[in-house]
Amino acid sequence: MSWVPLTSTRAWTPLARVTNLERGHLLILAPISFVALLLLLPLGYLAVISFREFNPNVIHGTGVTLKNYGQLLLDPFYRSYILYTLRLATIVSVLCLLLGYPVGFLLGRTSARKRAVLLFLVVLPLMAGLVIRTFGWLRIFGAEGLLNQLWLVLFGSKLQILGTTKAVIIGMVGVYLPFVVMPVYSSVESIDRTLEFAARNLGASKVQAFYKITLPLSIPGIVLGSIFTFTLSMSSVITPKLLGGRNDVTIGALIYDVALANSNWPFASAMAVTVVVINFLLIFGYLHISRGGMEAEQ
Amino acid sequence: MSTTHNRIMKRLDWMLEHSGRVTLYVLVSLALLVLTAPILVVTLISFNPTRTQYFPPSGISLRWYAEFFQTDYFVHSFFVVSLPIALVSALIATVLGGAAAYAIVRQDIPYKNLIQSFLLIPIMIPGVIIGFALLLTYGKVNLDAGYPRLILAHSVRLIPYALLTTMASLYSFDDDLIRAARGLGANRYEAFYKVTFPIIKSGVIAGFLLSFIISFANVNISLFLVRPGVTPLPVEIFSFLKFRTSPIIAAISTIQIFLILVLVLIIQRLAGFESVYN
Numbered sequence: 226m227s228w229v230p231l232t233s234t235r236a237w238t239p240l241a242r243v244t245n246l247e248r249g250h251l252l253i254l255a256p257i258s259f260v261a262l263l264l265l266l267p268l269g270y271l272a273v274i275s276f277r278e279f280n281p282n283v284i285h286g287t288g289v290t291l292k293n294y295g296q297l298l299l300d301p302f303y304r305s306y307i308l309y310t311l312r313l314a315t316i317v318s319v320l321c322l323l324l325g326y327p328v329g330f331l332l333g334r335t336s337a338r339k340r341a342v343l344l345f346l347v348v349l350p351l352m353a354g355l356v357i358r359t360f361g362w363l364r365i366f367g368a369e370g371l372l373n374q375l376w377l378v379l380f381g382s383k384l385q386i387l388g389t390t391k392a393v394i395i396g397m398v399g400v401y402l403p404f405v406v407m408p409v410y411s412s413v414e415s416i417d418r419t420l421e422f423a424a425r426n427l428g429a430s431k432v433q434a435f436y437k438i439t440l441p442l443s444i445p446g447i448v449l450g451s452i453f454t455f456t457l458s459m460s461s462v463i464t465p466k467l468l469g470g471r472n473d474v475t476i477g478a479l480i481y482d483v484a485l486a487n488s489n490w491p492f493a494s495a496m497a498v499t500v501v502v503i504n505f506l507l508i509f510g511y512l513h514i515s516r517g518g519m520e521a522e523q
Numbered sequence: 524m525s526t527t528h529n530r531i532m533k534r535l536d537w538m539l540e541h542s543g544r545v546t547l548y549v550l551v552s553l554a555l556l557v558l559t560a561p562i563l564v565v566t567l568i569s570f571n572p573t574r575t576q577y578f579p580p581s582g583i584s585l586r587w588y589a590e591f592f593q594t595d596y597f598v599h600s601f602f603v604v605s606l607p608i609a610l611v612s613a614l615i616a617t618v619l620g621g622a623a624a625y626a627i628v629r630q631d632i633p634y635k636n637l638i639q640s641f642l643l644i645p646i647m648i649p650g651v652i653i654g655f656a657l658l659l660t661y662g663k664v665n666l667d668a669g670y671p672r673l674i675l676a677h678s679v680r681l682i683p684y685a686l687l688t689t690m691a692s693l694y695s696f697d698d699d700l701i702r703a704a705r706g707l708g709a710n711r712y713e714a715f716y717k718v719t720f721p722i723i724k725s726g727v728i729a730g731f732l733l734s735f736i737i738s739f740a741n742v743n744i745s746l747f748l749v750r751p752g753v754t755p756l757p758v759e760i761f762s763f764l765k766f767r768t769s770p771i772i773a774a775i776s777t778i779q780i781f782l783i784l785v786l787v788l789i790i791q792r793l794a795g796f797e798s799v800y801n
């Protein structure tokens with residue numbers, strides 16, 4: 226026999242074919258049910274709780290109401306935090322894109338050796354963890370921090386950065402930068418380089434070739450990276466809590482406070498559902514547009 | 524006239540290209556500064572003998588490392604909580620994610636794309652929301668024990684990482700090898716553990732180590748699920764930092780950074796990070 230089909234020879238009989246399929250299903254059913262049970266079901270339950278009424282004696286809430294969503298969207302107190310969060314997430318996403326795109330671009334265009342070093346410098350901080358990096362900023366920005374000790378020696382004065390929105394923005398840009406770098410790298414790398422060479426041959430300068438070819442073709446990476454950064458910023462807790470002031474409260478930090486300090490699970494659920502809905506609208510919008518773009522090309 | 528015009532245009536192009544390159548390197552340097560400054564600072568101050576005085580540095584000391592090993596709750600969080608939770612969660616995720624990857628790449632199952640997208644949902648939902656949703660659900664089913672609460676939550680978060688690394692190594696694998704093994708008389712299982720597994724092993728190990736790191740450093744999910752005596756290290760540090768600060772944190776962080784550095788180097792050697800993030 227020179228060629229053996231990958232599926233078992235027993236697959237020729239209908240019965241064996243059925244058992245084969247079932248074995249395959251068994252292998253895939255375990256992870257599917259695990260994710261369904263520990264993620265989908267809890268998210269569904271979260272949605273249910275978001276329509277319950279807060280009751281100090283029953284932590285899961287009682288009855289059915291739309292009050293939580295009404296309060297979130299209409300109460301000026303909460304609306305100001307939503308607006309703050311959206312503004313913060315936008316600023317952080319734009320800055321991440323500004324700093325992350327060049328890194329992703331360089332990763333996709335540089336030599337293998339430089340790429341390995343650069344990738345290491347991007348991945349290690351990502352892996353080191355959020356709390357450690359936020360602690361690092363704390364020791365840089367603090368009243369007795371590194372920056373202030375340097376500033377004092379150089380200019381004889383002190384800077385007030387810790388406890389301001391500036392510190393939150395810088396801390397968050399550092400944390401979420403890799404989430405822009407990686408998708409941009411991936412889409413720059415997948416661009417057919419002959420397109421750039423063709424543009425250059427036809428008289429475009431390197432800069433023109435970049436703006437006319439590379440940049441437009443790497444838009445999927447840009448959009449995907451921005452979606453990651455935006456939703457992660459909205460739900461951040463650690464960075465605003467440690468680096469920000471009393472008014473630097475994101476929806477994520479609000480969920481944490483309302484759920485754990487106030488034990489108001491229904492209202493915290495309504496906020497969590499809102500974040501997930503925005504998250505998925507952005508992802509589906511992205512998929513819809515990128516698929517539409519691909520169909521238009523064909 | 525036209526030659527002067529050409530010369531000017533060429534000059535302009537050169538300037539644009541040059542300034543483009545300068546802009547590129549300035550932005551990349553700035554990005555690397557924002558990325559690496561915090562962990563460099565943490566490492567440096569962990570060896571600083573005094574509490575807050577950095578300038579001028581007055582020597583090198585292991586004082587804060589000694590104090591870390593004498594602080595029971597940090598040692599407990601590190602070795603008794605975070606380490607075992609990361610190991611067990613990474614193991615569960617590697618088995619489940621690996622099985623899914625094998626089924627998706629190798630087996631004839633329906634709705635492959637849909638299943639793959641479904642199994643990637645855990646990395647698309649912010650950790651804070653996964654943690655909170657599980658807090659509600661555990662409350663409903665009365666799951667109170669700290670370790671299961673955290674291990675189940677971490678495992679589900681890690682499945683996509685294990686799935687992607689294993690899938691990448693399965694895709695880079697030559698089908699003919701299995702055909703050859705089968706042709707030489709190996710049955711399905713022999714072909715798997717004598718041919719497929721040895722070849723994809725490094726990808727699977729890389730996925731396991733990556734999952735371990737992500738679990739060990741995770742804070743957002745754990746934040747909602749801690750129980751008295753079962754507080755993972757990052758949550759312990761966060762709670763500590765809310766009210767005070769100490770160079771001990773720098774010492775712990777440096778140990779964690781070193782551990783992760785070693786694992787990252789092993790992963791890069793085994794599989795490369797492109798397989799996960801692309």
